[in-house]
Amino acid sequence: MAESTQQKLVCSRAKAKSDTGSSVTQSSSAPKRKASTALPLDMKVRCVSSIPVGPLVYTSRRMQGMIIEWDEFGSEQYIELAELQSMRNSSPAFFENNWILIDDEEVLHFLHADKYYGSAKSIDDLYGILKKHPNHIAQLVKTLPDHLKKTLSIVAYREYTAGRIDSIGVIKAVERATGLSILSN
Structure with missing residues (x-):
């Protein structure tokens, strides 16, 4: 009789485990964000200033002494993807306020910054x-x-x-x- 009770317990745990697994699968019907593709962090990305008046300056927190400056509206700088990740984390206003425009959907998605841009990315x-x-x-x-x-x-x-x-x-x-x-x- 003890074996029968033990088998029931094992079976009910297995059923609970499979129920949990299936409920996770069922509840994941919410739309999923497409997984970011791996991009090389040393890739250079074209970033254009959208500040209409005056220069735009970014001081890196990742690389001591690194300063990136855009002289005027529309000026370009090529920045490594790793530095853009650092910029997103340390100075999110560059993305939230659209101070720089990045005309690359894949890069914006990778940086989780695509939500800040509307119909104009360049x-x-x-x-x-x-x-x-x-x-x-x-x-x-x-x-x-x-x-x-x-x-x-x-x-x-x-x-x-x-x-x-x-x-x-x-x-x-x-x-x-x-x-x-x-x-x-």
């Missing part, structure tokens, strides 16, 4: 918005983070004053979409 994307029909601008701008909305407004002003945008409709569409005044009345 300077060309910002200029591309300004080339759209005014009716389509609002849809594109609403996906941008606040910092990039401000940057887009400044870029629109510069393009307008330089004569590269001749449509007041585009300017008004950007103003409505961002909630920022570009041209004073």
